[in-house]
Amino acid sequence: MNRRFIEELNITAQCKRYGLSLWQCPQFLFLIMGLIIIGSTLSTYTIGTRYIEDPEIVALIVLILTTILFIIAFIITRSFERLAEANRMKSEFVKIVSHQLRSPITNLSWAIDILMSGEMGKVEEKQTEYLKILKENSSRMIDLVKDLLIVSRIEEGSLMIKREKISIEPIIKKLISRFEPFVLASNVEIKFEAGENLPQVFIDAHQIEIVIENLFDNAIRYIKGEGEIKIKLKQRDKTLYFEIKDTGVGIPKDDQKFIFQKFFRSENAIRQQTQGSGLGLFIAKSIIERFDGQIGFESEENKGSTFWFTLPINQ
């Protein structure tokens, strides 16, 4: 009990546990509020005793007022605290569940690999069709779990980053060749245009790959039938500018302001039964902002979308 009490007094540790910055953290705000109240009480008392006849009454009024203020403040912060705790538990729950799901999904996916390889006996054509459905859906589950884990790390503030000086161009080229089979199958043409002597940026290669992969994946996914994807990478003032333009279904105007929200999926995407979790752009925005960059888009329904981001060069 005693130990818990002492732990509760350690404000920075408490705020870290909720993944909140000091100025958003109930405990810290309560402390500040307390200090302000004490300060104003003392000054009122000083002024009161100097200019009002009966100082004792003034002192009493001030004391009563302060106590009431204190109690109100305490109740407010307590309720905030409960909210913060509920939010932390939700993130924790998502993290644990998605982590626990990874092993069974891997088992499933690898078992399907074995069956499809034909090592365990010849697979009939009709069976292959069903195995493909199983494989595709297990891949979807793996992607979803991966996204959920990244989101829970972002929310907890525990997404580890390894900053190093890297070039973005090779990452884009790698992704283009990885997406090639997918792109050819869906009749989409890709054009990549990179400026000369592009500077390196100080970021985490793995994370930026996640961002570009998400944007790329969206571009391909939302092109229905034939289409074209144009990728541009260039220097713009003191930033590196990346742009991906598609001729896809676009985002309806009313949906545009929600597009970076977690789990949001635009109405036409759902109508056309395009698969997706609604997490990709939320993740992309969180990562880009973490590296002090900016992300945005322009889009017109039935014409296509252009997503861009910038990353600071001199860091």
Place this chain on the structure above:
Amino acid sequence: MAKTILFIEDELALQKTFGDILRRGGYEMISALDGETGLRLIKEKKPNLILLDLILPKINGFDVLKKTKENPETKEIPVIVLTNLEGVGDLDKVIELGATTYLVKTQYSLEEVVEKIKKALGE
């Protein structure tokens, strides 16, 4: 003579899928379901390759790796860490401790993992 691979993993389903596919590839498979048995088998059987999970009962994968690399008799055996832990810190630590490489399970197909195993065995 067939090369031996020791697979230290507490998931029975993975032991089966992996065991089957590698045995068919002509390897001799030994399995251990916990870290303690794993370490004992490393010393006794001196396998050509160790596939190691990190979260294991009794002795965890980090300690198994550390002890294997500390023992002059077993330190040359290549170790591939096969895990679902994905923290940058964990993976760096594994390489620091002397693992040949690590594979995050959900990111690879079975075929790709087998490819990596062959490479580590110099094939």
